[in-house]
Amino acid sequence: xxxxxxxxxxxxxxxxxxxxxxxxxxxxxxxxxxxxxxxxxxxxxxxxxxxxxxxxxxxxxxxxxxxxxxxxxxxxxxxxxxxxxxxxxxxxxxxxxxxxxxxxxxxxxxxxxxxxxxxxxxxxxxxxxxxxxxxxxxxxxxxxxxxxxxxxxxxxxxxxxxxxxxxxxxxxxxxxxxxxxxxxxxxxxxxxxxxxxxxxxxxxxxxxxxxxxxxxxxxxxxxxxxxxxxxxxxxxxxxxxxxxxxxxxxxxxxxxxxxxxxxxxxxxxxxxxxxxxxxxxxxxxxxxxxxxxxxxxxxxxxxxxxxxxxxxxxxxxxxxxxxxxxxxxxxxxxxxxxxxxxxxxxxxxxxxxxxxxxxxxxxxxxxxxxxxxxxxxxxxxxxxxxxxxxxxxxxxxxxxxxxxxxxxxxxxxxxxxxxxxxxxxxxxxxxxxxxxxxx
RNA sequence: GCCCUGGUAGUAUAGUCCGGCCCAGUAUAGGCGGCUGUCACCCGCCUGACCCGGGUUCAAAUCCCGGCCAGGGCGCCA
Numbered sequence: 001x002x003x004x005x006x007x008x009x010x011x012x013x014x015x016x017x018x019x020x021x022x023x024x025x026x027x028x029x030x031x032x033x034x035x036x037x038x039x040x041x042x043x044x045x046x047x048x049x050x051x052x053x054x055x056x057x058x059x060x061x062x063x064x065x066x067x068x069x070x071x072x073x074x075x076x077x078x079x080x081x082x083x084x085x086x087x088x089x090x091x092x093x094x095x096x097x098x099x100x101x102x103x104x105x106x107x108x109x110x111x112x113x114x115x116x117x118x119x120x121x122x123x124x125x126x127x128x129x130x131x132x133x134x135x136x137x138x139x140x141x142x143x144x145x146x147x148x149x150x151x152x153x154x155x156x157x158x159x160x161x162x163x164x165x166x167x168x169x170x171x172x173x174x175x176x177x178x179x180x181x182x183x184x185x186x187x188x189x190x191x192x193x194x195x196x197x198x199x200x201x202x203x204x205x206x207x208x209x210x211x212x213x214x215x216x217x218x219x220x221x222x223x224x225x226x227x228x229x230x231x232x233x234x235x236x237x238x239x240x241x242x243x244x245x246x247x248x249x250x251x252x253x254x255x256x257x258x259x260x261x262x263x264x265x266x267x268x269x270x271x272x273x274x275x276x277x278x279x280x281x282x283x284x285x286x287x288x289x290x291x292x293x294x295x296x297x298x299x300x301x302x303x304x305x306x307x308x309x310x311x312x313x314x315x316x317x318x319x320x321x322x323x324x325x326x327x328x329x330x331x332x333x334x335x336x337x338x339x340x341x342x343x344x345x346x347x348x349x350x351x352x353x354x355x356x357x358x359x360x361x362x363x364x365x366x367x368x369x370x371x372x373x374x375x376x377x378x379x380x381x382x383x384x385x386x387x388x389x390x391x392x393x394x395x396x397x398x399x400x401x402x403x404x405x406x407x408x409x410x411x412x413x414x415x416x417x418x419x420x421x422x423x424x425x426x427x428x429x430x431x432x433x434x435x436x437x438x439x
Numbered sequence: 440g441c442c443c444u445g446g447u448a449g450u451a452u453a454g455u456c457c458g459g460c461c462c463a464g465u466a467u468a469g470g471c472g473g474c475u476g477u478c479a480c481c482c483g484c485c486u487g488a489c490c491c492g493g494g495u496u497c498a499a500a501u502c503c504c505g506g507c508c509a510g511g512g513c514g515c516c517a
Binding site: 035037038039040041042043044046055057059060061075076089091092093111112113114115116118120121122123124125126127182197198200221223224225226227228230312313314336337338339340341353355365366367408435 | 440449450451466467468469470473474475476477478479480481508509510511512513514515516517
């Protein structure tokens with residue numbers, strides 16, 4: 001089919017702006033056909049744009065032949081322009097509709113579409129992800145990604161106002177240095193390189209120069225995890241602050257959570273309604289539960305864990321039932337935390353690391369960092385890592401490393417929390433997991 | 440890596456347990472026709488599917504074996 005040029009047409013109004021008060025006004029709408037209802041003598045076209053939908057009404061005996069013919073060609077998801085006149089009428093959705101004078105078909109869509117863009121006929125997540133752009137037309141998808149945007153906007157503003165400077169650290173790194181999570185190796189010209197699993201070491205170094213930094217960026221984990229809360233590529237919100245301890249940055253974390261909840265609750269009512277979800281603003285401060293106490297609580301629930309053991313998923317689910325909102329788990333055994341987390345001076349078996357939990361899901365993890373070079377080297381060795389491969393990082397400890405602390409929040413888990421989605425893939429535009437690499 | 444469950448039109452499902460009544464039913468999408476106030480419009484007609492390979496059987500969507508794919512869980516995961 002021959003498609004039309006946009007020509008000099010520019011949008012005068014978004015769909016949501018078509019109201020009875022505009023009665024008689026000529027408007028130009030640009031968007032996509034979401035649905036069609038042909039009653040013979042009258043035809044209804046539901047036009048969707050980024051702000052919503054509006055009804056285009058085509059009464060046969062009023063419209064000129066050429067425009068009428070054009071409306072006969074329309075199909076779901078065709079990209080169109082409509083020049084027409086607003087008519088206030090109670091029978092129309094929102095009390096107003098547009099009677100077209102002229103229609104331009106700007107893009108066509110092959111039928112039948114792989115999924116129902118109105119969302120009435122449900123599709124499995126796998127099918128939806130294969131046709132992601134169509135899936136993103138659905139109201140729920142729109143709501144999720146608008147909330148995600150709000151969360152990011154609120155987080156950036158909050159941290160900036162607290163004096164943090166936004167930085168970007170490399171995602172291509174030279175060696176698999178951190179231990180722990182597996183890295184993705186990549187071909188970097190004639191050498192091997194890796195995708196960064198975290199900005200951890202860089203953000204620590206940058207406290208020397210900027211004192212308070214934050215980064216919102218991608219991180220990569222080559223774990224073979226296959227659950228509803230794991231991805232191989234996700235966005236991490238990281239902060240690092242000089243002259244601070246775990247307790248200082250925990251305060252920032254809880255204030256941020258509180259702030260974000262408030263922003264979402266106040267600004268995303270429409271989206272939350274679409275998602276049939278509510279957000280409660282938590283009270284401050286959040287509970288701080290030492291690891292020892294967690295072990296005790298679990299024991300009361302008949303879940304035995306030896307001191308020094310990690311907490312398995314089943315146990316987290318129990319904790320989520322006992323503490324059904326935000327809480328910190330503090331004073332973790334040093335052996336369970338990465339090498340850069342500071343052991344307590346008076347009891348080195350216990351660390352100044354913490355996790356921020358929401359129900360049973362880990363939202364963030366952080367702590368006071370080691371800023372003493374000798375201790376850091378000792379801890380590296382204890383974790384079976386080679387100080388030689390941390391040469392460049394360790395060198396910065398000769399350049400006046402301040403005492404510092406920080407944390408990292410998994411953005412997607414935060415978005416899941418605010419949207420009530422149970423599958424992390426729902427809140428990422430193009431998710432990457434163990435098995436999905438396209439689209 | 441391990442465990443469980445599943446794979447039927449574009450999409451979502453019924454049928455599978457207990458083989459035959461299924462050249463596979465329904466909804467929605469799609470095609471054609473009709474209809475001037477729909478808003479999951481309606482009505483009529485039509486198109487379209489048993490994941491792949493092997494086996495058992497007179498007979499397989501249905502039972503068995505292998506593979507592939509998917510979903511969920513566990514482990515792994517600062």
